[in-house]
Amino acid sequence: MSNIFKDNPDLSIGEILTKHGLTFKQAFEELESLQKLVVKNPSKYGKHIKRNGKNKFIVNKSLHSKMVYYGTYSSLYDAKKVRDKLIEYDWDKDKLELVLKETGVYMNNFKRSRY
Secondary structure, three states, X not given: OOHHHHXXXXXXXXXXXXXXXXXXXHHHHHHHHHHXXXXXXXXXXXXXXXXXXXXXXXXXXXXXXXXXXXXXXOOHHHHHHHHHHHHHOOOOHHHHHHHHHHHOOOOOOOOOOOO
16 A cells, blocks of 8 residues: 555545545555655654663754764653753753753763772
C-alpha cells in the first residue's frame, strides 16, 4: 500500500481515496508512515537527545557550527520535556533556567571521581 503515494505523487487525497477505495484513516496512516522515511538522521532517543551511560540523556544542538550543550538528565522523559520547551524558546540558552523551572526538571550534571 505504501506504493500508492509513491506511484501517484500528484494525486489529491480525495483522488487517491476514490481510486483505491481507502478510508481517510488509512490514507493518513500511509502519509505518516512515508513521513517517517524522510526523517534525516533519526535518533533512537529523539532529535537532539543522545544517551550517555546507563541512565543519562544529553540534550544538545548544533548552532552556528558549534555544539551547544543544554544539560544531562536522568530520564529520557525529562530530556524530551526540556528539548520540547527549548524548541518553543528557539533554543535560547539564556532561558534554560526558565525552561527547567517550567518543566520541573533538574539537570543531572554531577561527576563522580574514581579513587
